[in-house]
Amino acid sequence: MMKFSYYADLYLKFGKKEWKNSTFVKNAGIVANRLRFFDNMEISDIKPSVIRVWLDGISDVCNKSKKHYLSALSQIIKIALEDEEISKNPLVHIKKMQHITPRIEPFTNEEVLKILEVSKKYNENFRIFLKVGFFTGLRTGEILALKISDIDLQNRVISVNSTRSRFGESTPKTYLSIRKVPILNTLYDPLKEFLFSRRFDKYLLETQYGKPYKDTSVFTYDYWKPILRELNLKYRRLYNMRHTYATNMLYQNFVSPVELAKLLGHSTPKMVYDVYVNYLNSNLKDFDRNIQIY
Secondary structure (H helix, E strand, O other), rough: OOOHHHHHHHHHHHHHOOOOOHHHHHHHHHHHHHEEEEHHEHHHHHHHHHHHHHHHOOOOOOOHHHHHHHHHHHHHHHHHHHHOOOOOOOOHHHOOOOOOOOOOOOOOHHHHHHHHHHHHHHHHHHHHHHHHHOOOOOOOHHHHOOEEEEEOOOEEEEEEEOOOOOOEOOOOOOHHHEEEEEHHHHHHHHHHHHHHHHHOOOOOOOOOOOOOOOOHHHHHHHHHHHHHHHHHOOOOOOOHHHHHHHHHHHHHOOOOOHHHHHHHHHOOOOOHHHHHHHHHHHOOOOOOOOOOOO
8 A cells, every 4th residue: 555655745746847836835835744644654544533633633723724734635635546546535524624714904094104104214125115015905925026127107007927925936826916006196206216216136125135035024023013013003914004905995985896806916806895895894983974865
C-alpha cells in the first residue's frame, strides 16, 4: 500500500505545472505544515474518524482556513482514488465547514481624517499607501504591486494588473480584478506630488533598496498600529481601508452595488450585497427619519 506522503508529493508535482507560483507556495505550505499529520499513514488508513481527529486538533485558525486544508486533502485523496489505491473517499462523510463572513467595521469619516492627519509624521511611502487605500478601495496587495506605468495622471485612472503577497507577485484573484479605477480629486494632487518628488525604479512603493515591499508587515507594525493606539481606535487591519471606501461609496450613493463590484474587482455583485449592503441595511442609526415618501 502507498503512503499519504507519496500522493501529497504527486499533488504538488502536478500542481506546479498548473498553478501560479504564489498558489504553489501556499499549497506546499499547507502540505508541509497542516497535512503532515497524515504523512506516515497509508492512504487506505485515512478514515473519516481520523480526519475528524485531525480537524479537532486545529484550533489556531478559522473555518475558512480549514476549508482550504480540506480542499488540499481532497485533491490528494482524489489522485489515490484515480489510481484505485482506495475505493471510497473518506471526505464524503465529513460535514462541510461553515464559514460566516465576519461583520465589517469600517472607519467613520472623522476617523479617516484623523488617521491621515496623524500619518503625516510617518514614512512618506506609508502616507501615500494610506491615501491610495482609502480613496481607491484597492486591496493592500494590489497597492504594493502598483507600478509607475499603471498610473495614468492624464486620464486620472489607475490600472490594476497584479497583486503582491509574501508568496510573491501574481495576477489578481480573478480576471475581473484586472481593472481600471478612477483617481479621485482628493487623491490626484498628493499622488502627483509623490510621483514627481521621487526617483523610482519600477514600483510606486519601493523600499530604501529600490525593491517592492513583500507585504504590509512593516507598515502595520511600524506605523499603522501606533497610529490606532494614539487615536485610541479599535484595531482593524489595513485591509479595512477597502471596506471603508466601499461603504462610503454606497452610503453616499456615489455608485450602485453593481458599479461598486466593478470598482472593487469582484466577479459578481454578490459580495457587495452580502457584505456592504447588508452592513448598511443593519446600520440605521444615521437614517434620516424626517422624510416624506408620499
